[in-house]
Amino acid sequence: MSSRRDFMGMALGGFTALGGIGALMAMKKTWDPLPSVKAAGFTTIDLKDAQENVLVTEKWRGKPIFVLKQSKAMVEKAKKAKEMDRLIKIGDDHFMVAVGLCTHLGCIPGYDSANESFLCACHGGMYDGTAMVTKAPPPRGLDIPPFTIDGTKLVLGEQGPEYKKMLADGTTLKV
Ligand code: FES
Numbered sequence: 311m312s313s314r315r316d317f318m319g320m321a322l323g324g325f326t327a328l329g330g331i332g333a334l335m336a337m338k339k340t341w342d343p344l345p346s347v348k349a350a351g352f353t354t355i356d357l358k359d360a361q362e363n364v365l366v367t368e369k370w371r372g373k374p375i376f377v378l379k380q381s382k383a384m385v386e387k388a389k390k391a392k393e394m395d396r397l398i399k400i401g402d403d404h405f406m407v408a409v410g411l412c413t414h415l416g417c418i419p420g421y422d423s424a425n426e427s428f429l430c431a432c433h434g435g436m437y438d439g440t441a442m443v444t445k446a447p448p449p450r451g452l453d454i455p456p457f458t459i460d461g462t463k464l465v466l467g468e469q470g471p472e473y474k475k476m477l478a479d480g481t482t483l484k485v
């Protein structure tokens with residue numbers, strides 16, 4: 311009898327574990343919608359299947375990284391706001407890439423695709439689609455992580471020429 315109970319317990323445990331793995335895999339899918347590779351401080355994201363105005367959140371050295379492919383209308387908005395230097399050009403497309411930590415006190419802002427803006431729920435700070443601050447208290451736009459471009463891939467952690475220029479002209483602070 312006890313061995314039957316042991317068996318039932320093990321079987322149930324197995325189902326629970328399987329359910330847990332299934333749930334984890336489903337979450338992983340949501341977190342990681344584009345192919346990416348992580349190795350020794352670098353995160354490489356292939357952006358060839360990125361969709362306009364759909365926020366991708368990746369992780370680089372323990373920090374959340376936002377990647378947002380801009381629609382044509384978003385690029386026009388960025389031009390008007392003189393924020394093109396915050397965007398990264400990969401092929402014919404423009405992307406916003408930023409560390410997803412509010413520059414006020416470090417909360418993670420949420421993206422509102424209908425309004426193409428980020429809202430930080432902690433103290434009401436807001437950022438536009440290029441992650442430039444539009445409403446205080448954040449003192450500046452979201453910081454841009456070191457990156458380089460390799461074909462359709464974005465390599466986080468390596469300082470390419472585009473990133474060095476952003477640092478030199480004050481578009482971002484060093485993170
Ligand atoms: S931490 Fe974002 S507004 Fe304060």
